Structure formats: structure tokens, C-alpha cells
Amino acid sequence: MSDIAPVLARVDENLSSSLEKLFALLRIKSISTDPAYAGECRQAAGFLADYLGELGFEASVRDTEGNPMVVAHHPGATAQAPHVLFYGHYDVQPVDPIELWTSDPFEPAIRKTENGTEIIFGRGASDDKGQLMTFVESLRSYKEIHGEMPVAVTILFEGEEESGSPSARPFIIANKQELTADYALVCDTGMWDPETPSICASLRGLVGEEVTVTGADRDVHSGDGSLVVNPVHVLCDILAGLHDESGAVTLPGFYEGVSETREDVRRIWDELSQMPANLLAEYGLSIPAGEKDRTSLELIWARPTAEVNGIAGGYAGAGFKTVIASKATAKVSFRLVGDQDPEKIRDSFRAYVRSKIPADCSVEFARHGGAPATQLPYDSPLLARAKAALSEEWPKPAVVTGGGGSIPIVGDFQSILGMDALMVGFGLDDDRAHSPNEKYNLISFHKGIRSWVRILATIADMPKSGA
């Protein structure tokens, strides 16, 4: 391991200039969902490319069909040093409703709370400008102390993450060679709590399906019920049949590729069981839904789901209409874990639905994406080293968590570039990402930079090829 004590000391000394850089970036209104801010998005990309250039990177702003990517390369200290790909995004969410902000979202400021906590306010403070700058600033201090980087670094900054990353996959495919490294690092997730850092080791996959059942060739007066088939009934039967009484999904073959959570992982999660209880309370709920005899964390992180995300059929306006609809439609998504195959699950769903359609009715399907789950193996040396490094920095030891959602670009790193991703971030649940008065605790920024110093130092000691 490189000597990191002087680098960490430099991080501390650099904090106010690091904040200046961050603030300059936060002032750029790089809202990606509104085309009116396309110029500001390009400005943010240019700002980052320029800054990386100053740090010795070969950096460029690269056009896409949407907002540009920033790609930058820096060699490692030695030819033997591993090569990391770091991903973050410079675009931010819109600021509406603007009237709920207590100060200008694009005039960042540090304020002290009553208990003395210093907080960075501004759109993008945590998601993701503050987070991506933790990585960049760790590199700066390395460079300043050692004159070189501990590992070879490729940086990919995206400008469309908040609007669905339409350009990401084509860009990764088109630049596969250039973007491939030994390890991928992502800084867009959160801490377990303000004292406990977290590594997100898994994300669930996703299959989206839209199903439309057609009965009569037009809406029918319900005076002809129940002679005329009601496609809403057919659809409700189908959807109700997706789960059995234990909450398990009934589709044939659905659990192929799903492993039970390892005992050691389960023990860790059992200790972490506090958060999802809070999550339910936050939504005004108290009873975990889904499979019985599973812990809440297991349900979100390690178990697959079938969810109806939308349903419509017949008359749903004000008042009442005694109609038997001609059509009923639902949007259904499956969250996948382990080695579940998205296309096999899509096929199983469609076969199940078709088996429940009366002979004189018809059914149509539309596909809405499909991606497998991603998982950083629990015995990965990268995970073990990152955990140790984070535990050195923070008051409490790092925990390994999962994610219930899906980040398609992490799947792309795995499926296209063949790289596992280490997801580490310093956001907190109360950071209000996507909401008014977004913030990032100063300690998250400061210790985040220090955390990357430690993680990069330990990666420098690893072999070049992936764990």
C-alpha cells in the first residue's frame, strides 16, 4: 500500500479548495430532463474535463445523441497497477417546486445546524456532484503528494442519469475497449447511517411487461353481465394468481437461479434489520408485504418480486357507468436476483397469462426492458478490502448491503465490459436527493474523499485482473 498518511493530511488541508471546486460545479444548472438546460449540461461536462486535465488526465467531452459524456484517462504509478473505471453523473434533477427551497438551489452554501453539523446545501450536493467530487478530490491529493496516481484511472461522467441514461448503453458498447478496466467504482449510493459506511454489493434485475386482455369487440352494457366475459375479471384472476398464500410468485420456473441467502450474509443482515422498519413507518405502514418468513432486508435485497405497477380497465371517472369493458390492461414488473434469466421469466409469465385467457378472448403483450441482477460476490477480495478501508475511516465498521432497485449502467458494466462494480457512497437517507433543499453533510464530503484515498490505496495492492 502506498503511504497514505500524507495523502489524508493533504485531503484535510485541501478541504476548502475542494469545496470551492464543488461549489463551482454546483452553480452550473445541469438539469438533464429539461432541454432548455442542454447548454448548462455541456458546460458542466467541459468544467469537469478541464479540471481533470489540470490533474494530468487526458480528458475529453464526447458527444452523444443527448448530453455529452466526459471520458478521462490517467496512467497508474506502475505498469503493474490495476486499472479502475470510475462512474458518476454530472446532471441533476429539476428544482421544482422552487418555492420550497429555503435558498437558491444553484447558489450552494454551507450552513450549521443547531447541533453544530455543517451541511452543504444545493441541487446536486449529494446526487451526484458532491459524490463524484469525493473521488476526484482524492486523486488530486494523491497527485499532489506522490506526483502520480496509485492506480490507472478511467473516468466516465454521464449527463443523462436523471433522465433514464438513454445514451449510456450505446456509448459503452461503442467504446468498449476504451472503457474496460479491472474494477468499476461507482459513487451514487448511501451510508447505512451517519456513522456506518456501506458497500452496495447487489442490485436486482428487472423485467417489464404490459398485458392487455380483450373480450367483446366493444364496451357492453352490464345488463348483459354475466353472459359477456369481463376482461377486468380475467385480468384480476391472472394478477391475483401471480402470488400464492405465502407471498411466493407462482410462475413455473420463476425461482430458477435464485439461491438462499448465505448464512453469514443473513446473520449480517439480521443485525441490520432496523432500517426497513423505519422505511415502512416512513410510508405510514407497519407490516412487511411479500413472502412470509423472510426478513425485510432479504425481501428487498435478495428475493425476486412480481409487482403490478399499473392497471386500467372500464370506467374509472367520476360517478358510475354500468359497463363491461372491452379491454383491460396491466403493467407488471419482476425484480430479479441471482441468476434469474429475464427472458425465461418473460416467457413463463406470457405462457401463464395465455393459459388463463378464455378461448374467445385475446391477449397482447408489450415488452418494457429486461436486465439480470448484478452481484459483487461476497467473497470478492475487492469487497473485503473496500470494507476494511472504509472501516478505518469511519466511527463504525462498514456494512455490506444490497439494493432493491436496478441501475442499468451497472448491469452494462457487468454484461458489456465484464467488470464487477464496487458501489460506495456517502449520501444519507435525509439528503433529499430529487427534492427541494438537497444537501450533503460536510463530513460526508470530507470523509468521502478520505475514504477513496484508502480504497484506492488498497486496490493498488491488488492484482490487475478482476477478483
Place this chain on the structure above:
Amino acid sequence: MSDIAPVLARVDENLSSSLEKLFALLRIKSISTDPAYAGECRQAAGFLADYLGELGFEASVRDTEGNPMVVAHHPGATAQAPHVLFYGHYDVQPVDPIELWTSDPFEPAIRKTENGTEIIFGRGASDDKGQLMTFVESLRSYKEIHGEMPVAVTILFEGEEESGSPSARPFIIANKQELTADYALVCDTGMWDPETPSICASLRGLVGEEVTVTGADRDVHSGDGSLVVNPVHVLCDILAGLHDESGAVTLPGFYEGVSETREDVRRIWDELSQMPANLLAEYGLSIPAGEKDRTSLELIWARPTAEVNGIAGGYAGAGFKTVIASKATAKVSFRLVGDQDPEKIRDSFRAYVRSKIPADCSVEFARHGGAPATQLPYDSPLLARAKAALSEEWPKPAVVTGGGGSIPIVGDFQSILGMDALMVGFGLDDDRAHSPNEKYNLISFHKGIRSWVRILATIADMPKSGA
């Protein structure tokens, strides 16, 4: 029985002047759903009151909150003569899409088809101006021949039937004394086929319920599925559970008050089984839905139903949104038969729904009407006499049918005025009521008038109080 031969002959002689009267009524654009035609509705009411006045009625146009009613009274030939209340409606459906009409909807005309059938074209030709005029014209011929009416007659013409009859029930309650008679007659239904007249002896009742299930206090990202309860799942389970595998409704007590169809009635219906097969084919369907081992006619006329008329929850727009909705809602209606109690069924439904709501979710209900089924007893002398009278007039004997829908005013006649209603009409399935190129066969109009002459004659021989 009065001597009806000269009255029938007079009907034949009067046919062209009867048509002139009908055409004058058809020219009035009495569209009730569009307030722009309120003046024309009042004009139609005035036209009818004036005409009834010419026939010796004490007739008046009576204001309501909406379009006016026409109420008219004529004494019977003797104090012992029974008293009938006749109901029809002078308002018509809108004419959109106007471009599909082959001639002006309000310029009625008689045209001959290739096989020589004469047909009256125009909005309201069958629904319901043509039909109500069959009754009025039968009275005219009576009056002209005998100088008096065979029975005491009260007429109630409504002007809001096509827009939900909002004023009918309050009007009937407010004028209970004036409107009560021995028998109610309604001319707003159809023939079994062009040669077979029909008496509609029953209508189903209706209970409407709207149910809204709430889970989380806001929409939740489905990355938290299945930890967070999905109210669409809860609702689909509830709705799927409303029917068992045999198609029967599962609500406790639902079939209380439902009798099996009498053997003699069932035998008649078995012979009539042709029409509903056609009905299914007309909608592009072939398999009767609903309870197993029931004939199609039984299903529509004599069995209660539970139907979902509308469902909505989550994201149903274009594309896909991985959301777990906070709320899901459905509109559910029950068609009732026999002595089923609307309020007991509403209570049973609500209790069933509540029993399926997870403890941390909530449910709200909204009521949308409730009315019991109406039934003219199969052994009613009125039914037997009307059947005989119609069978005299038409090529084939009259059949007794049921109706799958609900006509609330007929329920009001029963529940408020204590009167059974005889529903006889001369419309045909291809009359295109509510559609462009509405028509009424000339023979329906002509034989319809003659049919009422016969029915009134036979009622004149009945006792004053209801069957």
C-alpha cells in the same frame, strides 16, 4: 270486453294521420343530454300535452329541476273501469356522429327496403317517440269509435330518460297520489323477433359500489417491492375472490332471496335460447361467461351478478413506471334478482372487502345507487291477458321474457306507487336506438297501436286493484 273490431278498423284508417302526428313529434329536437336543446324538450312536452288535451285529457306540462314532465288524466268509461298509468319518454339521444346518418335525423321519412318492408327513419322513431305514440294512437281510435276510454288513463311522459332520469323519482314521490293507478304500462322495450311480440316480465336490480384501497401514504419506487404492500394486488385479490370456480358469487348471503327459475318458465326460455347466442356473436364472442350450468337466458334474466365496471391503480400511461401505487380503486356493480336486498348485499360486500384489507392499509367506499329487482309475477292475470291479446295481433304467440338491465322508474312504480308494470314494446334488435339511422318498422308502429287496443280492452275487464 268492449267491441274492438271497429276500433281496430279505425286504427287502420287512421294510420296516415297517426304517422303525421308522429312525424311532427319526431321533428322536435328534444335531445335531453345537451342543455342547448332544453327549449326543444319543452316544445315536445307542450306538443304532447296539447295533443292529449285534444283527445279529452286533462293534460299539463309540469316543471321539474330539469326537463318538464307531461301528466294527463282521462276518466274511464265507467267508475268500475280499472285505472292504468302509462309511462314513456319524449326525449331522444344525441345524433352524433351526424355524418353516419343517411338523411337528416329530424326530418323523418318512410322508406321501403328491397324486400318491401316499410321503415320509419328518424331520431326517436323507436326510442321512444314511436313507441309512446302507439299507446296514444290506440286511445284516439277508442275515443273516436266509442266516445270514451275503456279504462281510466293517467299518462306520464318524461323528458330526461336518456340522461339518467334525475327528476323522475322526486316527481313520483311528490305526486304519489296523483300517479297511483291499478296497473302501470310501459312501452320502451322490444319484440322477441319481427313476428313474435314480447312481454318483459322482470328487470334486475342494481347495487353500485366504489372501493378504494390505500397502502403507503404516497407512491413508492418498486425497488421497495415486495416489502411495501401493493394496493393493486390487494384489490385484485379481492375482486378475483368475488367469484368461485363455478362462476358463482362468493359473498356470504348473496343468494338469499334468489329462487331457482320455475320449471315452466325454464322450459319456455329453453325454447327461446337462440337470441343470446346471437348476442355473443354480435360482440365477437362465443362462450357464455358467468355461472356454469345455466342457460344464457337464465344468466341474463334470472341470475344475479357481480361485475367490475372499472378499475384503476398505479401508472397506466404510455411506457412504464416502476411504481407501487398508494391507492387502487374499482367500481363494482351487482345485478339483483328476486328478493335480494340491495343494502344487505352492499353490507356483505363491504364486510368481505374489509376482511381482506391488511391491518396497515385502509379502505373507503362510495355508494352508487341501490334498487331491488322488479318482477311481474308469472301467474299475474295482467300478464296472461296481455299475452293473449298480443298473440291475437301478431303472427306468432307472445313470449314472456326478462331484462338483464335495470329501469329505475319501474322499480319506483313498484316501491313508491305499489304497482306492477307491464312492459310491452315493439322495437326490434336492429332498430339502432342510440345510433345513427335509428328506425322503427311501420308494422311495429301500426300493429303496436292495434296491440294496445287489444291490451286495453282486456284490462277493461279486470278488477280495479292490482293482480
